[in-house]
Structure formats: C-alpha cells, structure tokens
Amino acid sequence: MKPLNQTHAKPTPVKYCAPQRGFSIVAAIxxxxVLSGLGAAMVRFSTIQHTSAAxxxxxxxxxQAARAGIEWGLHLSLNDTATSACFPEVSFNPPAPQLNEFRTTVTCQxxxxxxxxxxxxxxxxTSFACNRPTGGATGTCNGPAVGGQDYVRRDLQAVFQMSPR
Known part of the structure; x- marks a missing residue:
C-alpha cells in the first residue's frame, strides 16, 4: 500500500516583536x-506660613507699642486731675528696642x-501704633492707613471717669 500523500503545512515562523522602548521614559517624566509640582506647592505653603508667623x-x-501709649496717657491724665483739659496729641517711638520700628500716637478726649x-x-x-506712620518716621498713626503687605496697626482705648480733687 502506498502511503497517502500528506501535505504537511509548514509552520509559520513565530516573529518576535522588538521590545517596546520609551515607555519608561514617559513614566519617569x-x-x-508630579514630584516637581508637589515640591513647588510645599515651598509656597512654607513661604506663606513664615510670612503669616512674621x-x-x-x-x-x-x-505692645499701643499699650505703652495707653499707659503713658493714663499716667499723664491721672497725675493731672486738677483740670478737665487733656494733654495735646503726642507721637513717639517706644523706648524698648523690640518696638523701635513702631510709632505710637496718643490722643485724649x-x-x-x-x-x-x-x-x-x-x-x-486712644493709642494708635503702626510700623509705617503717615508723614514719615516722625509722623502720626491716627491718619488713614498707609497699607501695604507688611503694614501693621493696632488701636487701643481706655475710658475712665474721674472727679477733681
């Protein structure tokens, strides 16, 4: 018996794809x-925190500068009980070295x-204390606020009753 003609199909050769290149560089970029954005946000947050603390x-x-003005005004008023007149408006720099950049204005009514x-x-x-007075370093703090990013002002009042001696 004759063997049957069997046609054997040739197996197709398996093609190996070249490995993909460039995906790791995209992931790294x-x-x-993302990490640069997080770093920039942390730097911004830290700057805001330091500015806020300052x-x-x-x-x-x-x-404290306004409180020094109130104490000075009370001292003048309580030592002068003979007249009903107030002392004139006075502006000064508090003598404490920590407060030397502030100007204090004290008024009396x-x-x-x-x-x-x-x-x-x-x-x-009434005592006004600010770090940028109107009229320069020898000006007063009871005028309109100068403003600005680092402008600071505090106002304090003390009201009291007295009778002449």
Whole structure:
C-alpha cells in the first residue's frame, strides 16, 4: 500500500516583536513633573506660613507699642486731675528696642458733666501704633492707613471717669 500523500503545512515562523522602548521614559517624566509640582506647592505653603508667623509677631509688637501709649496717657491724665483739659496729641517711638520700628500716637478726649455734683470728668485715651506712620518716621498713626503687605496697626482705648480733687 502506498502511503497517502500528506501535505504537511509548514509552520509559520513565530516573529518576535522588538521590545517596546520609551515607555519608561514617559513614566519617569510624568513622575518628575508630579514630584516637581508637589515640591513647588510645599515651598509656597512654607513661604506663606513664615510670612503669616512674621505678621503675627509684628501684630503683637504693635499691640505692645499701643499699650505703652495707653499707659503713658493714663499716667499723664491721672497725675493731672486738677483740670478737665487733656494733654495735646503726642507721637513717639517706644523706648524698648523690640518696638523701635513702631510709632505710637496718643490722643485724649475729655467730657465734663457740669450738672453733676460733684463734677464728673470722663476721659478717653486712644493709642494708635503702626510700623509705617503717615508723614514719615516722625509722623502720626491716627491718619488713614498707609497699607501695604507688611503694614501693621493696632488701636487701643481706655475710658475712665474721674472727679477733681
């Protein structure tokens, strides 16, 4: 018997694809961009935090300068109880070295109630402290705010009643 003619199909050769190149560089660039964005955001956040802390400290110093003005105004008023007149507006730099960049302006208003027996005098001492006074370094702080990114101002008032001796 004769063998059958079997046709054997040739197997197709397997083609190996060349490995893909460039995917790792895309992933690396993406990761680099994301990390750079996070780094920039952290730097911005840190800058804002430092600026905020510095302004908070300046605000506390301005408060202390205004408080020094109130104490000075109270001292003048309480040592001069013989008259109902107030002292004139005064501006000065507080003597403490930590407050030397602030200008303090102190004003006094006096209201006399003549119908009362004994006579009653009500005084209002107002102290303004700022780090950029209107009119330059020797100016006053009770005018319009100069403004600006690092401008700090604090206003304090003390109201008290006194009767002449």
């Amino acid at each position: 993406f990761l680099l961009v 302004m908070d400290e300046q605000g506390m110093r301005a408060y 006096s209201v006399q109630y003549a119908g009362a027996n004994p006579q009653i005098i009500v005084r209002r001492i």
